[in-house]
Amino acid sequence: MTADLMQALQSKTARIAVIGLGYVGLPVACMFARAGFHVTGIDILKDRIALILQGISPIQGKEPGLEELLAETVRSGRLEATTDYGVCREADVALIAVETPVDDETKKPRYAALRSALPSLGKNLKRPSLVIVESTIAPRTMEDVVKPALEDASGLQANRDFLLAHCPERLMPGRLLKNIETMPRVVGGMTPEATELTLTLYRNIVKAELDATDCLTAELVKTTENAYRDVQIAFANETALICEAVGGDVWQVRALVNKSPGRNMHLPGAGVGGHCIPKDPWLLISNLTSDQYAPRLIPAARAVNDSMPLHMADLVADALREAGREVRGSIIAVLGYAYLENSDDTRNSPSAVLVRRLRDWGAEVHIHDPHVPEYCGDLAQTLKGADGLVLMVAHDTYRQLDLASIIRTMRTPIVVDGRKVLSPVPGAFFREIGMGLAQ
Ligand code: SAJ
Secondary structure, eight states, rough: HHHHHHHHHHHHEEEEEEEESSTTTTHHHHHHHHOOEEEEEEOOOHHHHHHHHHTTTOOSOTTTTTHHHHHHHHHTEEEESSOOGGGGGGGEEEOOOOOBOOOTTTTTBHHHHHHHHHHHTTOOOOEEEEEEEEEETTTTIIIIIHHHEEEEEEEOOTTTTTTEEEEEOOOOOHHHHHHHHHEEEEOOOOSSHHHHHHHHHHHHTTOOOOOOOOEHHHHHHHHHHHHHHHHHHHHHHHHHOOOOOOTHHHHHHHHHHTTTOOOOOOOOOSSSSSSSSTTHHHHHTTTTTTTOOOOHHHHHHHHHHHHHHHHHHHHHHHHHHTTTSTTTTOOOEEOSSSSSSTTTOOOOOHHEEEEEEEETTTTTTEEOOTTTTTOOOOOOHHHHOOOOEEESSSOOHHHTTOOOHHHHHSSOOOEEEEOOOOOOOOEEEEEEEEBBBOO
């Protein structure tokens, strides 16, 4: 089995199916097609398939090179797209790249997309074939979810009739193609043969190091690397809150701390959004039972980071109070709605939490974001007559703000900076994350 698959990969006669044509699946489908494989993308969204077949990317935002590569690979016939899982009967490799969100309440994985894709693939699974999961998954998902689901639906036996591997994506919006090519990847096979085949496949598109390991290690690495970042950001945020309480300046503290060898204090800020960092820590700890280990640091870090947009609301209320105004009935301009600077991606936006809190308190909130179509109106108009300016995202646009002029157009000159972008100006009631008020 392995020899046939290896030969098909090395000769590039292997046919590849990519299940899930979003941020992860579409770019990787295009790159395997460009590498010379015949690739068929599968998605449940007919509209998305229709766009792709016209060579139009359904992915929002600027993704350098993606639209051109998509058009070229579709035109060449190397990349096809369908809603029909029947194409998997011809697929030597099936790559799964569906979303794996976490439930807002339970913080447990919502594997609906995965649990739908697996039986659909299983029913059409070719023998032999290699199934690779790129989606970020909780440790033990390959063994406890993917393997049994495919065996049940196919009647085949894993590691005998088909092989399994986990090769977690390491993508960032705005650099999807570049990241696939330049980021090192972990390749975790359920068997050494699966690892070897997957390494052979990815060497066609990844120029960086490919680290061979097993499924569990690959699942742990991906979720841990993002949990690590979340804890680091939470540490910076907690230090900021301490500095505010004692009248310190977290930005000066951070700069001097980072001069100490081996320190890398991250940036405090108005919150932690996106589709990776808020989710992956919960995936990492989701399969733990209380008699195994009850994690404390990772949930605490999530709580600190989730509290930051609410802290921004407190800073707004505090500044309004100093200016003799209540939140209720005030007009607040929120600058930045994307989760990341210079991005249009609003997934898990911290600004959404702030806006909800201010509106719950009775404020009228106007949102501006130059990268989000819904909010890219006139900035001066948004700020005119406002009682507060709250900077939530460090978009380049906001770095050029002429605050001295802007506050003259506001009804109440309150400025709250959540990303260390603005500088205090005379006449403004100024607050910023991590800056304690002069005692
Ligand atoms: N943030 C802070 N302080 C920081 C860094 C980030 O508050 O010091 C906030 C950002 O404002 C944002 C959120 O955290 O709201 C996430 O920012 P991010 O820079 O981590 O960007 P992401 O979510 O796109 O994370 C991706 C991840 N990449 C993958 O999962 C493949 C992450 O592992 C990378 O470390 C990160 O990009 C990166 O380094 O750019």
